[in-house]
Amino acid sequence: xxxxxxxxxxxxxxxxxxxPEFWRSPLxxxxxxxxxxxxxxxxxAVLFATGLLSYAAYNPDLAEVNDKTPDKGLxxxxxxxxxxxxxxxxxxxxGVHVTLGVTLVPVLLAxxxxxxxxxxxxxxxxxxxxxxERISLLLLVGGALFEFVTGVFNxxxxxxxxxxxxxxxxYGAWVFIAAFLAHTALKTPTAWRTLRRRGLxxxxxxxxxxxxxxxxxxxxxxxxxxxxxxxxxRGALGLVAAGSLTLLGTTVGQSLGGPLRDTALFAPRxxxxxxxxxxxxxxxxxxAAGVRExxxxxxxxxxxxxxxxxxxLTLEELxxxxxxxxxxxxxxxxxxxxxxxxxSGVPLxxxxxxxxxxxxxxxxxxxxVQSSGAFRSAALRENQVRDPRSLLATHVxxxxxxxxxxxxxxxxxxAAPGVLNTKWVTRITFTETE
Amino acid sequence: xxxxxxxxxxxxxxxxxxxSPARLVVLALSFGVVLYAGPRLLGxxxxxxxxxxxxxAVVHDLVLLPGYTLADRGLRALxxxxxxxxxxxxNFVRVPVFLSGLLLLVWFPLILRRVDHYETTTGLSGDVxxxxxxxxxxxxxxxxxxxxxxxxxxxxxxx
Numbered sequence: 001x002x003x004x005x006x007x008x009x010x011x012x013x014x015x016x017x018x019x020p021e022f023w024r025s026p027l028x029x030x031x032x033x034x035x036x037x038x039x040x041x042x043x044x045a046v047l048f049a050t051g052l053l054s055y056a057a058y059n060p061d062l063a064e065v066n067d068k069t070p071d072k073g074l075x076x077x078x079x080x081x082x083x084x085x086x087x088x089x090x091x092x093x094x095g096v097h098v099t100l101g102v103t104l105v106p107v108l109l110a111x112x113x114x115x116x117x118x119x120x121x122x123x124x125x126x127x128x129x130x131x132x133e134r135i136s137l138l139l140l141v142g143g144a145l146f147e148f149v150t151g152v153f154n155x156x157x158x159x160x161x162x163x164x165x166x167x168x169x170x171y172g173a174w175v176f177i178a179a180f181l182a183h184t185a186l187k188t189p190t191a192w193r194t195l196r197r198r199g200l201x202x203x204x205x206x207x208x209x210x211x212x213x214x215x216x217x218x219x220x221x222x223x224x225x226x227x228x229x230x231x232x233x234r235g236a237l238g239l240v241a242a243g244s245l246t247l248l249g250t251t252v253g254q255s256l257g258g259p260l261r262d263t264a265l266f267a268p269r270x271x272x273x274x275x276x277x278x279x280x281x282x283x284x285x286x287x288a289a290g291v292r293e294x295x296x297x298x299x300x301x302x303x304x305x306x307x308x309x310x311x312x313l314t315l316e317e318l319x320x321x322x323x324x325x326x327x328x329x330x331x332x333x334x335x336x337x338x339x340x341x342x343x344s345g346v347p348l349x350x351x352x353x354x355x356x357x358x359x360x361x362x363x364x365x366x367x368x369v370q371s372s373g374a375f376r377s378a379a380l381r382e383n384q385v386r387d388p389r390s391l392l393a394t395h396v397x398x399x400x401x402x403x404x405x406x407x408x409x410x411x412x413x414x415a416a417p418g419v420l421n422t423k424w425v426t427r428i429t430f431t432e433t434e
Numbered sequence: 435x436x437x438x439x440x441x442x443x444x445x446x447x448x449x450x451x452x453x454s455p456a457r458l459v460v461l462a463l464s465f466g467v468v469l470y471a472g473p474r475l476l477g478x479x480x481x482x483x484x485x486x487x488x489x490x491a492v493v494h495d496l497v498l499l500p501g502y503t504l505a506d507r508g509l510r511a512l513x514x515x516x517x518x519x520x521x522x523x524x525n526f527v528r529v530p531v532f533l534s535g536l537l538l539l540v541w542f543p544l545i546l547r548r549v550d551h552y553e554t555t556t557g558l559s560g561d562v563x564x565x566x567x568x569x570x571x572x573x574x575x576x577x578x579x580x581x582x583x584x585x586x587x588x589x590x591x592x593x
Contacts, residue, residue, distance in 0.1 A: 069474070071474050072474070073470070073474075074470065075470070075471060075474075102540060105536070105539070105540055106536055112494060112495070112499065113499060116495065116499055119495055127449060127450055127451060127452050127453065128450065128451045128452055128458075129451065129452025129453070129454060129457050129458050129461070130452070132452075132457075132458070132461045132465070133457060133461060136461055136464055136465070138488070138491060139468060141490075141491045141494070141495070142487045142488050142490050142491040143487070145490035145491060145494055146486060146487045146490050149486075149490055152540055153543065156541065156543045156544050156549060156552075157549050157551065157552050157555060157556075158543035158548065158549050161486065162479040162482030162483045162485070162486055163477055163478060163479050163482070163483065167474070167475070167477055168475065168477075168483065171471045171472075171474045171475035171477075172475055172487070174467060174470075174471035174475075175467075175468050175471050175472055175475055175487075177467075178464045178465075178466075178467035178468045178471070179464060179468065181464060182460050182461055182463070182464035185460045186457060186460060227510070230510060230522075230524055230525065231525060231528075235525070239528070239529065239532060242529070242533065243532060243533060243536045246533050246536065246537065247536065247537070247540060250537070265566045265570065266537060266540070266541040266544065266545070266563060266566065266567070268544060268552070268556070268558075269556070269558075271558045271559065271562065273557060273558070281556075282556060282557045283556075284555055284556075285554060285555060285556070285557045287554060288551065288554045288555040404557060
């Protein structure tokens with residue numbers, strides 16, 4: 001089922017990269033490609049799984065306001081109610097997703113380097129099946145780069161893509177994974193054979209002086225006229241590993257927080273936000289979100305609605321209600337998170353009761369005063385509303401919320417992605433579920 | 435004889451379509467998913483998205499990869515190892531360039547200050563990244579040079 005052929009004589013190939021002797025590296029060959037491929041297989045499986053979890057965390061099937069990909073159709077079939085336990089769930093899954101994505105960049109580049117002669121296969125098309133496989137490979141390479149580039153750009157707030165990040169990254173992931181699974185199915189037999197022939201341990205013991213080109217085989221990767229090696233294969237793998245470790249070490253700090261945040265030299269949230277009770281990462285500042293001082297001043301009111309019942313509270317009235325205190329982090333889709341902060345406010349379920357007795361579970365639609373931002377309205381599911389740790393918080397770490405952190409009131413829900421913890425809340429509409 | 439003609443004709447047809455029918459099945463399943471998600475991916479700006487998707491492969495395969503390959507060939511021409519000779523200094527150049535270049539490749543929007551709204555959105559300073567990258571690059575270069583000097587000293591000391 002591997003679909004490869006013995007390479008035909010290349011005397012008819014035009015001069016240039018379509019001739020195998022154009023490629024001079026003595027390290028290139030099925031072994032190196034198989035090792036890198038195996039690493040990517042595991043890594044991309046974890047990336048895809050954490051990516052699907054991140055998509056589910058937004059509860060896109062709950063309400064239109066949460067759904068940035070309304071035409072998902074069958075691709076949303078697996079969606080489930082995002083839980084509130086453990087409270088650090090999204091912090092873990094999304095921290096892994098972004099950090100692993102960045103860490104795998106050198107592995108991806110090395111893999112593409114190791115198979116570049118195949119881009120110039122001659123003749124370009126041997127059969128219909130071969131042509132289809134080449135199209136699939138174009139989708140694989142384009143898809144991998146598209147996913148990595150959109151992801152890495154998005155975490156740096158570099159919104160240069162042709163549309164909104166959410167649909168591009170979500171649908172791009174499906175196109176990529178389709179090509180990836182086909183490639184894995186077609187190449188696993190070759191990779192398995194190759195790795196069994198010469199194991200990792202053996203190659204890791206081989207120094208530069210004993211580094212030899214691999215035996216020529218049907219994969220077409222081995223150069224017929226290799227240069228003398230200047231680096232052993234273990235050296236090349238070591239270089240890739242060093243690249244991954246460098247990226248990992250300078251990125252993971254933005255997810256772990258605490259004193260380690262300072263190690264995240266290049267990650268977008270590796271800097272401290274000053275000290276004091278409001279001294280933790282801000283997703284979007286009040287200015288950037290289009291919040292005017294008059295919106296959050298003494299004129300601010302909290303409107304609670306259910307069916308046709310409405311209750312309007314001033315800030316003073318809100319502060320008089322019975323309060324809870326919880327310790328919860330903020331975790332953003334961009335992969336960064338804060339450590340647990342101590343939030344104090346009124347539980348959402350209590351606010352629902354304020355409008356009238358609650359017989360059946362209620363969802364909540366939360367509206368913010370912010371004038372820009374894709375999630376100025378966000379929906380919360382009944383399990384999130386019901387959780388006693390889900391608050392409309394007015395204070396954090398013993399002090400009033402700063403304007404950047406959502407003064408006068410913001411939502412905080414355990415395990416929810418950052419954008420669903422709406423800031424500068426002005427209205428909450430409760431709806432009974434079926 | 436008749437059998438031979440039939441087999442060879444079937445064989446030729448098979449060679450044109452696909453010598454490996456299993457491959458066709460795998461690809462058919464894969465393309466099924468692609469055809470479902472693809473139009474959704476293309477969305478409103480179909481041309482722009484297609485340019486990005488296919489362009490990513492083109493930019494990598496025909497610009498980035500040839501770029502660093504040529505740079506490496508230049509490096510090897512300057513100080514590459516002759517067959518059977520001792521290793522030269524070129525790895526002491528490759529390693530810091532690779533690590534520094536990798537950081538730049540991943541974080542260039544922040545390092546080169548290309549994200550206008552970064553500061554207003556996050557409340558953090560956008561100026562620190564270029565300095566940090568230059569310092570890290572300098573540290574890598576100095577460390578590599580020291581290591582190279584140490585290996586040369588060690589080799590001389592052993593003789």
